[in-house]
Amino acid sequence: MAENTLRGRALSATDAGTSPRARRAATVALEHVSKRFGDRADGQLAVDDLDLFVPAGATCVLVGPSGCGKTTTLRMVNRLIEPSGGRILIDGAPIAGRDPTELRRGIGYVIQQVGLFPHQTIAENVEVVPRLLGWPAARRRERVEELLRLVGLDPARHLRRYPAELSGGERQRVGVARALAADPPLLLMDEPFGAVDPIVRARLQEELLRLQRELGKTILFVTHDIDEAIRMGDLVAVMRQGGTLAQFAPPAELLARPASDFVARFVGTDRALKRLTLRRVGELTPASVPLAVAGEPVGAGRARAGSGAPGRLLLVDREGHAVGWLDARGLPDDRPADVAAAQPPTPLLQPETTLRDALSLLLDAAGSPGIVVDGAGRPMGLVTVEAITAALQDVDGDAGPDTRQAPPGGPSDPSARRDAPGAMDGDRGRPAAGTPLPGG
Amino acid sequence: MELLAQVLAWFGDPAHWQGTDGIPTRVLEHVEASGLSVLVAATLALPLGLAVGHTGRGAFLVGSIANLGRALPSFALLLMLIPIAVNLRLDFSTWPILGAMVLLAIPPMLTNAYAGIRAVDRDLVEAARGMGLSGLQVLLRLELPLATPVIVTGARLAAVQVVATYTLGAVAGGGGLGRYIYDGFATQDTARMVAGATLVALLAIATDVAFGGVARLTAPRGATARRSLAPPAGEPGAA
Ligand SMILES: Nc1ncnc2c1ncn2[C@@H]1O[C@H](COP(=O)(O)OP(=O)(O)OP(=O)(O)O)[C@@H](O)[C@H]1O
Ligand SMILES: [Mg+2]
Numbered sequence: 001m002a003e004n005t006l007r008g009r010a011l012s013a014t015d016a017g018t019s020p021r022a023r024r025a026a027t028v029a030l031e032h033v034s035k036r037f038g039d040r041a042d043g044q045l046a047v048d049d050l051d052l053f054v055p056a057g058a059t060c061v062l063v064g065p066s067g068c069g070k071t072t073t074l075r076m077v078n079r080l081i082e083p084s085g086g087r088i089l090i091d092g093a094p095i096a097g098r099d100p101t102e103l104r105r106g107i108g109y110v111i112q113q114v115g116l117f118p119h120q121t122i123a124e125n126v127e128v129v130p131r132l133l134g135w136p137a138a139r140r141r142e143r144v145e146e147l148l149r150l151v152g153l154d155p156a157r158h159l160r161r162y163p164a165e166l167s168g169g170e171r172q173r174v175g176v177a178r179a180l181a182a183d184p185p186l187l188l189m190d191e192p193f194g195a196v197d198p199i200v201r202a203r204l205q206e207e208l209l210r211l212q213r214e215l216g217k218t219i220l221f222v223t224h225d226i227d228e229a230i231r232m233g234d235l236v237a238v239m240r241q242g243g244t245l246a247q248f249a250p251p252a253e254l255l256a257r258p259a260s261d262f263v264a265r266f267v268g269t270d271r272a273l274k275r276l277t278l279r280r281v282g283e284l285t286p287a288s289v290p291l292a293v294a295g296e297p298v299g300a301g302r303a304r305a306g307s308g309a310p311g312r313l314l315l316v317d318r319e320g321h322a323v324g325w326l327d328a329r330g331l332p333d334d335r336p337a338d339v340a341a342a343q344p345p346t347p348l349l350q351p352e353t354t355l356r357d358a359l360s361l362l363l364d365a366a367g368s369p370g371i372v373v374d375g376a377g378r379p380m381g382l383v384t385v386e387a388i389t390a391a392l393q394d395v396d397g398d399a400g401p402d403t404r405q406a407p408p409g410g411p412s413d414p415s416a417r418r419d420a421p422g423a424m425d426g427d428r429g430r431p432a433a434g435t436p437l438p439g440g
Numbered sequence: 441m442e443l444l445a446q447v448l449a450w451f452g453d454p455a456h457w458q459g460t461d462g463i464p465t466r467v468l469e470h471v472e473a474s475g476l477s478v479l480v481a482a483t484l485a486l487p488l489g490l491a492v493g494h495t496g497r498g499a500f501l502v503g504s505i506a507n508l509g510r511a512l513p514s515f516a517l518l519l520m521l522i523p524i525a526v527n528l529r530l531d532f533s534t535w536p537i538l539g540a541m542v543l544l545a546i547p548p549m550l551t552n553a554y555a556g557i558r559a560v561d562r563d564l565v566e567a568a569r570g571m572g573l574s575g576l577q578v579l580l581r582l583e584l585p586l587a588t589p590v591i592v593t594g595a596r597l598a599a600v601q602v603v604a605t606y607t608l609g610a611v612a613g614g615g616g617l618g619r620y621i622y623d624g625f626a627t628q629d630t631a632r633m634v635a636g637a638t639l640v641a642l643l644a645i646a647t648d649v650a651f652g653g654v655a656r657l658t659a660p661r662g663a664t665a666r667r668s669l670a671p672p673a674g675e676p677g678a679a
Contacts, residue, residue, distance in 0.1 A: 078570055105572035115567025119585045119660030129571055162662035178571075188570075 025056035025218040026091045026185035028077065033086035035072050035243070046072045047243035049086070054235065056185075059212060059219040061233035063226055064266070069243030070222040074188050077220060078104045090186065105129055108179030108187040108217075112194040114171050116163040122148070122174055123159040129182045147177040152207060169200040176208070180215070190222045205231055226267055230255070230274055238263050252278050272392060273356055281358050282351030284391055286372045286381025289314050292337045294323055299333025314371065315342050320378040322348070322371055348373050349383060359388050446631035447638070456635075461619065463639065469615035470643060474602045477541035481598060485546045486591070489553025493587070494579045502554045509547030514540050514605045522612055533613035541606055545598035552594025556587030585660045592658055596651035603644045607636075617643065 035047040047069040054060040062070045075081040077088055079100040087094050095103055116125050126147055127140040135143070145155040151173040163171055172193060179187055192208075193201040205228065212219065223229055229236045230251040238246040238254065240262055247259040255275045258264040267274065292301025292313040301313045315324045315337055324342025347361040349370040362370050362385050369382040450456060457463050492498045521536035560583045568578045584591075610618030620636025623629070 075570075080566065080570055101572045101574050103572075104570055109567065109570035111563060111567055111570070113561075113563040113567075115561075115564050117564065117568070117582060118662040120662065128568075128573075132572055132577075164662055 024185060024216050027056050027089075028052070028054040028060075028186060028218060028220065029089040029092070030073070030077075031087050031089070033073070033076060033083050033088060035069070035076060035081065036084045045069075045084075045243050047076070047083075050239075050243065050245055052237055052245070052248060054218055054220065056218055057216040058234040059221055059232055060235045060237060061221045061223060061229040062237050062239060063223055063229035064239035064246070065241060066224060068239040068241050070224070070239060071190055072243070073239075074190050074220055074222050077186075077188055078107050078109060080104075105132055105182065106184050106186070108181075108184045110175045110179045110187070110189040110192040112191040114163075114175040114195070116171055116174055116178070118163050121160050121162055122153075122166070125163065125174060126178045126181055128178060133182055143181060144177075147180055148174075150180070150211065151177045153177070168196045169204065172196060172200075172204055173207075176211075180217075185218060187217050187219045189219060191224070192221070193228070194223070201228075208232065227274070227277075230267075230277065238266060240266075273359075275392060276356035276359060276388070277354045279355045279391060280351060281349045281353045281355065281370075281372055281383060284355075284383055284387055286383050287369070287387070289371065289379055289382045291316055291379065292326060292328070293318065294339045294342075295336050297334050298326075298328050298331045298337050301337060302328065302333065313337065314345065314379055315339060316379065320376075322373060322377065322379045325368075345371055347371070348377075350375075351380075355388050355391060358383060359385065362388070443630060443634065447634045450631040450635045466615065466617050466619060467639065467643065470603070470606055470617045470640075473538065473609065473614070473616055474541065474599065474606050474647075477538055477602050477606070478545050478595065478599050480538075481542045481545035482549055482595065484542070485549035486553050489550045489591075490557055490579060490584065493554040493557025494575070494583060496558075499554070502550055506547040506551045509543065512543075514544050515608060515611075517543055518608055518612060533609075536612055537606065537609035537614050540608070541602045544605055545602050548597040548601070549591075549594040552590050552597070553587070556590030556594075557583045559590065560586045588658045588660060589655060592651065592655045596648065596655065599647050599651060600644050603647045604640060607640050 030050050030052040033047060033050045034045055036043070036045050050069075050073060052060065062073055064070055072081055076083050077090075077095070079095060079098075087096060089095065090107075116122075117128070123141075123144050126144045127135075130140045130143060144159065148155045148158060153170060153173055158166070158170070158174075163174070166174065172195070175192065179189075193204045196204065209232065221229075221232055223232075229238075233251055235248065236251050236254050237248045240246045246266070247254060247263045249257075249259075252275060254263065255267055255271045255278070258267055258271070264271070290301060290313050291304060292298060292315055294315045294317055298313070311327060311329045313326045313328045314322055315326050317323050322345040323339055324345050326337055326342045328337075347365045347368070347370045349358050349361065349372050351372065351374070353361075358370055362368070362383075367385065369384045372380045372383055374380055455462075459465070489502065492502050517540040518536055521539045522532050525532040525535045525539075557579075564582060564586075565578060568582050573581065606616050607618035607621060609616050610622035617636050617639045620639065621633050624631075624633030624636060
């Protein structure tokens, strides 16, 4: 675990106010934390003896069925709720003695309903905490613009607007910007994407992951959606009714080795497929592919492929882009490899494609191996269904690599990843658009 | 029709526009006394309503005061206050009526201040607290601006009621437009009575209109923005 180098140093509002980049992340520890709401006749605990440690810079997702105490847990960390037992430490220091308002100014807070102040402009909303911390106006202004750009909003267009004039997705972004305003080392997010449609949610999730790669905050994230938990979390805490911790583990381990029937049921029967979402094509070693340059004699390709004389050659153009599959059986060595006679080069996989998407594409292609291409469309090798199932086996062996680590071959670009299969669909039966065909 | 002519003639008589019993003087007396009553009531009712709304504690108090205020007619209050004023050797033509008007103005302002604060979305308040606003900052920066329209409505109700009811002041020998009605009644001068009643009605309407303007000026911007969103934004020819 990434033990925090800044451990033991208390975060304070003045720190956050004067040196916003001094600390990037805080550790959070919950020790035997319980909460009983006084007015509950049945005496049931909302949170029961919870132990969690979140290392600096990690995203910890609290997930579980409705009413299991996720929100209560989160709100104990910024002291909107006081625990009935146990203690909570931030950067090793107990928060119980801290002044609540000062504590909260050092912790970003995002809720599902966003809670933007309707009577204030977007700029005023984002600068709430910097203003509380007494930042001068010029610095606040600069920070607001920086933050809006960071969350993908155009300052020129949005600064002066009111929350009611934004879409739900834009409001969520402003909510995130507002939470980040004073560069807090810890963010609490309570179902931050719960109120938007699945497409916007997926995009916001992707953007938060990108942001998190840049910022490296410690994040406590609440959701009741296990897919979101697996996607967003370095660590996932599965809670169950009565506020107990059912399992606390990285997503891959949670899926590979659920600690109980409850966890197994909660993560769902498609565990194996979910595990595939945690891994990407770039992590596999692709099998080598027999290449033939379009227009050159078939024999040259055969020779390059070596022994075994494969039935199919992958045609590339002179720039090295994959342009088609050529069935070379029965073709004489001196026949030029003809693009017109080739099948389209599908399915194409990027290193960033998740194994789940890759498997789906391969199943669609009726067993044809997938061509892994780099950013420029040049083939890197082949991936088969068997290779993917084998990869699933070694997830069993260890907890698996961190999902959000960018795969070799570049940072994961979600839009490129999602667009790739779409682009192929649109051009079914033809080589991918933008790939020049020699002589075509 | 004859009465209408008499009333118009009454208004047309220049003698009725000057002196201590002239229309400008009486209107001014009426406005001064009403304004003072509403101001005193506001300084009592608003802080209490805001505090109860903000903390959520003491809601029953607000309810009881409001109900009491509705149950007690101002005239009865006035009659109760006159002997008290006499006992305290206060000027009984001024203090009892002012006291009754203050008590009349408190309930609408108190209940509206309370209800306006309570109506602010609890999620907003939680978000504000979660960001580190203190209780007072939550009240002043979030709850109060958002509750302003409801609070102004309370003041508007109170002011219109007071302007209409201050007419009673004349019963105890006070000034204001009630004098025309009371004296007109005493001298059987119907035109004078009707003119007085008309002036009271006009002043009440003017008060209502003035507070309407205040409401527009003090409404939080974002709420106006929400309304302006309703027609498709930027549609040409919409104007
Ligand atoms: N202020 C409160 N007073 C009394 N009981 C409460 C209070 N807040 C929460 N509870 C109870 O504590 C339990 C946990 O609530 P909590 O809001 O933490 O659940 P949750 O996991 O966030 O659920 P959801 O997914 O529906 O948001 C519930 O049984 C709830 O009824
Ligand atoms: Mg919740």
